[in-house]
Amino acid sequence: MTDLFSKFDPLIQQRENLLATGVRDPFSLVMEEVKSPTVAVCNGRETILLGTYNYMGMTFDPDVIEAGKKAFDEFGAGTTGSRVLNGTFRDHRDVEEALKEFYAMDHAMVFSTGYQANLGIISTIAGKGDYIILDIDSHASIYDGCKMGDAEVVAFRHNDVEALEKRLKRLPPEAGKLVVLEGVYSMLGDVAPLKEMIRVSKEAGAMVLVDEAHSMGFIGEHGRGVAEEQGVIDDVDFIIGTFSKSVGTVGGFCVSNHPKFEVMRLVCRPYVFTAALPPSVMASSATSIRKLMHGSNKRAHLWENSKTLHKGLRDLGFKLGTETPQSAIIAVIMPDLERGAMMWEALLDNGLYVNLARPPATPAGMTLLRCSLCAEHTSEQVADILKRFAIAGRATGIIS
Ligand SMILES: Cc1ncc(COP(=O)(O)O)c(C=O)c1O
Numbered sequence: 226m227t228d229l230f231s232k233f234d235p236l237i238q239q240r241e242n243l244l245a246t247g248v249r250d251p252f253s254l255v256m257e258e259v260k261s262p263t264v265a266v267c268n269g270r271e272t273i274l275l276g277t278y279n280y281m282g283m284t285f286d287p288d289v290i291e292a293g294k295k296a297f298d299e300f301g302a303g304t305t306g307s308r309v310l311n312g313t314f315r316d317h318r319d320v321e322e323a324l325k326e327f328y329a330m331d332h333a334m335v336f337s338t339g340y341q342a343n344l345g346i347i348s349t350i351a352g353k354g355d356y357i358i359l360d361i362d363s364h365a366s367i368y369d370g371c372k373m374g375d376a377e378v379v380a381f382r383h384n385d386v387e388a389l390e391k392r393l394k395r396l397p398p399e400a401g402k403l404v405v406l407e408g409v410y411s412m413l414g415d416v417a418p419l420k421e422m423i424r425v426s427k428e429a430g431a432m433v434l435v436d437e438a439h440s441m442g443f444i445g446e447h448g449r450g451v452a453e454e455q456g457v458i459d460d461v462d463f464i465i466g467t468f469s470k471s472v473g474t475v476g477g478f479c480v481s482n483h484p485k486f487e488v489m490r491l492v493c494r495p496y497v498f499t500a501a502l503p504p505s506v507m508a509s510s511a512t513s514i515r516k517l518m519h520g521s522n523k524r525a526h527l528w529e530n531s532k533t534l535h536k537g538l539r540d541l542g543f544k545l546g547t548e549t550p551q552s553a554i555i556a557v558i559m560p561d562l563e564r565g566a567m568m569w570e571a572l573l574d575n576g577l578y579v580n581l582a583r584p585p586a587t588p589a590g591m592t593l594l595r596c597s598l599c600a601e602h603t604s605e606q607v608a609d610i611l612k613r614f615a616i617a618g619r620a621t622g623i624i625s
Contacts, residue, residue, distance in 0.1 A: 248566040249573070251581065261285055262473075262601045267578060275596045275610055276580035280553045281442045281523055282601030283473030283513045293474075296508035304501040308335075309490065312501030320511040324480055327514050328449055328464060332486040335478045335507070337499055339438055339467025340366040342477030345495035346434065346463060347405065348374035355401035358392055358426075360384065362412070362588045364436065367405055376403070383410070383588065386421040393429035402431035408451030409439035412587050412595070413546030414554030416444075420455040427460060434463040442471030442517040443524055443553055471517060474510045476502050523600035527553055530598045530607050537611040538596075542624040546593065556582075557594040557614075564623060565592035571617035577610060 244250060258266040262282035263274050283289055296316055306312040317335060324333035336342040347370030351357045355376040359367060362383040371378045379396070381388040389404070396402060404426040406417050419435065426433050437450030445453030448471075452458040462483060468476035479489070490496060528550075535550035538557060546556030559565030562583055569581040572594070580595040587593055602610075618624035 243563065243566055246563065246567070248570045254573075262599050263606060265578075267573070270576055272573070272576045272578050273606060273610060273613075274578050275598070276578050277599065278439070278470035278597055279473055279599050280527060280597065281471045281473065281517060281520055282599050283471065283516070286473070286513065286516065288516060289473060289509045289513045292512040293505040293509035297505040300504035302505075303503045306500060307497060308501045309497050314501070314504045314507065316504045316507035316511060317501060320476075320507045320514070323511040323514040324478055327447070327518055328480045330464075330480040331482045333478060333480045334486070334489055334496065335476055335502070336496055337476065337502055339465065339469060339477035340369075341495040341499070342465050342467070342479050343367050343436065344370045344373055345493040346465060346479045346489070347371060347403070348495075349489065349493045350432075350463075351376035351401065351403045355403065356396050357403050357405060358389065358396075358431065359405040360407065360417070362410055363405060364407065364411065364438070365586070367436065384415065384417055386418055386425060389422055390425040390429075393425060393431060396429070398430065402429065404431045404433045406433065406435050407439075408435055408437040408444065409552040409554065411439050411554060412582060412593060413556045414552045414595075415547050416451050416551045419452050420457050423452075423457045423460045432462040433460065434465060435461050436465040438465070438467045438470055439552060439554065441466045442520060443527055448517055448520060448524065468510045468513075472510055472513045474506050474513060476506060476510055520600075527598060527600040529604070530600070530602050531555065533604070533607050534596060534598060534610065537607070538614060541611065541615055541618060543614070543618065553598045555596045555598070557596065559592040559594060560623065562592045564621060565594060568617055568621045568623055569594060571620050572613060575613040575617055577613040
């Protein structure tokens with residue numbers, strides 16, 4: 226018998242080697258108490274959170290919590306059914322209304338996660354004989370959506386407009402084409418040149434899907450994302466998003482102005498063949514989305530935090546993923562996995578949590594310490610974060 230697990234041996238070995246150096250197992254890290262969107266007790270130690278996607282700090286918003294509690298009492302713990310059967314409750318409808326208001330679009334469809342939204346929409350709209358043209362650094366859920374469908378997949382160099390245009394020109398003019406882009410790329414926190422990319426896509430007769438998971442609520446005048454910021458939201462055919470970041474709950478969605486969009490509810494398997502989210506989550510999400518429409522003060526403070534952290538880390542001598550702060554994600558590039566893990570551990574010992582990211586999630590084989598800021602981080606906390614980076618960076622020899 227061939228042990229089907231033997232293919233994982235190199236990974237198991239690499240992990241054991243890393244743990245032998247004294248770095249803790251990331252899965253052993255437990256949040257025992259969460260005091261606020263920015264502070265938790267992790268394994269007995271009070272820790273500043275700089276690795277959540279809680280960009281707008283909505284997890285502890287009193288109205289968001291209250292709406293969830295009320296729906297929990299009125300509708301019970303779960304739906305026990307698909308949206309297509311018994312799983313459409315008042316708050317599923319309401320959250321879809323809130324999304325339509327937020328994006329000023331005609332249609333909104335909620336999925337159980339953002340992962341499933343990409344899986345479902347991409348695999349369903351691009352079929353046999355069609356082409357999906359995607360940025361090579363796309364999120365795993367985009368790749369998995371491509372794998373699940375029957376379309377031909379063509380990748381182009383990250384954020385390279387010319388490469389996208391060249392690929393598009395090589396495809397049969399009459400074939401169906403879906404260009405898949407992200408507003409903010411979550412590993413380095415860099416923003417896509419959507420304006421130019423959408424222009425060349427439209428010239429080639431392609432439909433465009435933009436995943437705005439990391440920009441919703443924060444980027445653009447109304448927080449609609451990078452497409453809004455760059456003035457091209459009306460040319461986007463499908464926006465994918467998630468509730469697990471700025472909204473502060475869980476769930477995924479697609480919004481669109483396509484007149485036939487509602488047919489998706491019948492044909493999109495990751496929507497049809499899974500249980501609908503609990504009404505409490507939907508009620509919390511709807512409240513959060515509506516509050517995010519009026520979040521301009523919070524957005525301004527989050528930009529301040531992002532700029533301060535980016536400058537502070539660069540001044541300390543760290544190598545960063547972007548020349549300028551482009552989003553709420555600041556990626557610190559580590560020399561290698563071993564030293565990255567050591568630095569991650571040293572930060573935790575100093576009461577600071579960041580994300581340790583490594584291939585295959587990261588581009589170009591990089592090890593990153595990804596910092597994601599929250600609008601609830603105070604200026605004092607950001608200063609404190611920089612001090613902790615300085616101590617850990619010197620202790621590990623990553624900066625001098
Ligand atoms: C770009 C992008 N799309 C989709 C997702 C999936 O979102 P969810 O957590 O709701 O599954 C993520 C999650 O990190 C993401 O970064």
